[in-house]
Amino acid sequence: MSIQHWRIKDRYYRLIGSKCADCGDEFFPPVYTCKGCGSEHIKDKEMPKTGRILTYTQLHEPLPGFEAQTPLYLAVVKLENGARILTQIVDSPPDSVKTGAKVRATIRRAMVDGDSGQIIYGFKFLIA
Amino acid sequence: MSKSKAYVSSVGMTPIADHWDYSILDLAVQAARGALKGSTIKKPDQIIVGNMFSAVGAKQEHLGAMVATALGLTGTPAYKVEAACSSGGTAFNVGYNLVRSGAIDSALVVGVEKMRDLEPEDISAALAMAESAEYTQFVGATFAALNGLLARYYMEQMDVSRDELSSIPVIDHANAVTAEHAQFRKAITPEVVGRSAMIADPLRLFDCAPVGDGAAAVLLVNDNAASGSRRRMAEVLEGRIATNDFSLYEREDMLDFKSTRLAFKKAMEQAGLAPSKLSMVELHDAFSVVGALSLEAMGFSKRGHGSKDAKAGKYSRGSDLPINTFGGLKARGHPVGATGVYQIAEAYLQLTDRAGKNQVEGAEYAVTQNVGGVDTTAAVHVFGRAA
Numbered sequence: 222m223s224i225q226h227w228r229i230k231d232r233y234y235r236l237i238g239s240k241c242a243d244c245g246d247e248f249f250p251p252v253y254t255c256k257g258c259g260s261e262h263i264k265d266k267e268m269p270k271t272g273r274i275l276t277y278t279q280l281h282e283p284l285p286g287f288e289a290q291t292p293l294y295l296a297v298v299k300l301e302n303g304a305r306i307l308t309q310i311v312d313s314p315p316d317s318v319k320t321g322a323k324v325r326a327t328i329r330r331a332m333v334d335g336d337s338g339q340i341i342y343g344f345k346f347l348i349a
Numbered sequence: 350m351s352k353s354k355a356y357v358s359s360v361g362m363t364p365i366a367d368h369w370d371y372s373i374l375d376l377a378v379q380a381a382r383g384a385l386k387g388s389t390i391k392k393p394d395q396i397i398v399g400n401m402f403s404a405v406g407a408k409q410e411h412l413g414a415m416v417a418t419a420l421g422l423t424g425t426p427a428y429k430v431e432a433a434c435s436s437g438g439t440a441f442n443v444g445y446n447l448v449r450s451g452a453i454d455s456a457l458v459v460g461v462e463k464m465r466d467l468e469p470e471d472i473s474a475a476l477a478m479a480e481s482a483e484y485t486q487f488v489g490a491t492f493a494a495l496n497g498l499l500a501r502y503y504m505e506q507m508d509v510s511r512d513e514l515s516s517i518p519v520i521d522h523a524n525a526v527t528a529e530h531a532q533f534r535k536a537i538t539p540e541v542v543g544r545s546a547m548i549a550d551p552l553r554l555f556d557c558a559p560v561g562d563g564a565a566a567v568l569l570v571n572d573n574a575a576s577g578s579r580r581r582m583a584e585v586l587e588g589r590i591a592t593n594d595f596s597l598y599e600r601e602d603m604l605d606f607k608s609t610r611l612a613f614k615k616a617m618e619q620a621g622l623a624p625s626k627l628s629m630v631e632l633h634d635a636f637s638v639v640g641a642l643s644l645e646a647m648g649f650s651k652r653g654h655g656s657k658d659a660k661a662g663k664y665s666r667g668s669d670l671p672i673n674t675f676g677g678l679k680a681r682g683h684p685v686g687a688t689g690v691y692q693i694a695e696a697y698l699q700l701t702d703r704a705g706k707n708q709v710e711g712a713e714y715a716v717t718q719n720v721g722g723v724d725t726t727a728a729v730h731v732f733g734r735a736a
Binding site: 256278 | 471473482483486489497499551594599603
């Protein structure tokens with residue numbers, strides 16, 4: 222598990238997604254093939270750090286390892302470049318988490334790895 | 350090889366329950382023996398097992414050979430097919446294509462899942478393996494969370510009310526009252542759904558299919574293997590699998606259940622059947638919102654109207670198109686990798702007039718829709734009475 226996180230740490234820390242070299246569409250999570258035009262000419266691209274909430278939920282029973290953060294606020298955020306990202310919303314008043322709300326990315330402790338105790342960091346968003 | 354017709358000639362299933370006394374193999378064998386007992390075929394050409402997470406749920410893989418050995422059928426080709434919650438429907442599709450092509454003449458398809466040996470949070474984690482480890486599991490999201498996100502989007506975009514969303518679970522529970530293999534045989538009201546515990550806002554406990562153990566099996570045969578009257582069989586008219594963008598949040602239009610839409614359209618076209626001819630639909634309503642969007646993807650309801658139509662009675666027992674005639678995922682139950690095979694066994698019971706108190710009078714054609722992920726994979730099959 223730790224190696225899995227190390228391998229993609231830039232994606233978690235800096236929101237490195239994909240940009241299609243042919244049509245210019247941008248994606249997060251990264252893609253191998255452009256969903257817009259089918260091109261395989263895909264380059265890494267740092268995503269914009271702001272966007273708006275498309276939809277959200279308050280989760281009372283999250284996956285193991287996230288119990289301390291319950292309830293978890295989760296949202297699908299449409300970034301300014303059109304990419305859609307699934308993220309936690311943190312450090313924001315509950316009643317500010319709404320459809321259409323403007324959000325910005327931050328870095329937070331994501332989880333503690335069960336086997337090694339290693340702390341994994343990653344992106345989360347807060348209400349801008 | 351010329352195409353033969355393909356039939357479901359017999360079925361077997363366990364009740365869906367917390368089967369503390371039975372192992373995953375116990376359940377698979379009970380269902381398989383039930384199907385073999387009803388047939389003259391005692392040695393199917395292949396055994397295909399549909400299962401999602403036996404590696405986690407029972408610390409067991411290699412189910413194909415294990416089931417073959419337990420049935421005294423050592424030597425028979427046997428293997429597992431996995432496509433998350435659509436494992437059962439996908440396993441059946443593999444068997445259907447083999448039998449229909451003439452590559453083999455018979456296949457025993459067994460769907461089985463052992464969920465209850467795990468703690469509740471470990472069940473969520475096992476199910477979440479059908480989603481991206483790196484981008485969905487990483488943020489703590491369960492399938493309930495993804496469907497909560499989808500349900501809010503659906504309700505806000507399409508102006509769907511809490512009571513409307515509750516209507517499909519209500520139909521499921523009403524139909525399960527007389528279904529012997531169903532997990533929850535008790536009728537409920539929309540108020541019960543709307544007041545149940547919040548799981549992933551706006552989804553509540555009664556919007557979500559329960560956890561349970563179970564196995565279902567069906568015997569597939571072609572004309573080379575079928576003996577006797579076809580009237581005791583259901584004909585498989587067509588079956589298709591399709592896929593959508595892997596994760597819900599990757600999709601340009603989250604409300605378009607593309608895999609269901611494509612699989613249904615291709616299966617119906619290939620079967621040469623107009624949707625208006627269908628007598629019933631077994632729907633994959635793992636969550637209330639998934640049932641509604643599936644009805645829309647198959648074109649039975651207009652966009653945004655799946656739950657509204659269900660509330661208006663369009664899909665209730667006695668209507669022109671009853672859904673989930675034995676209780677669907679919410680009330681019959683959803684032992685994930687087995688569910689698709691339960692649906693097919695139920696369609697068989699209806700089309701051979703063996704559905705007892707749940708019989709849809711004069712049922713001629715049935716569709717089963719089995720989904721893995723949030724409409725990520727769909728396996729859709731069309732059945733008719735065999736002539």
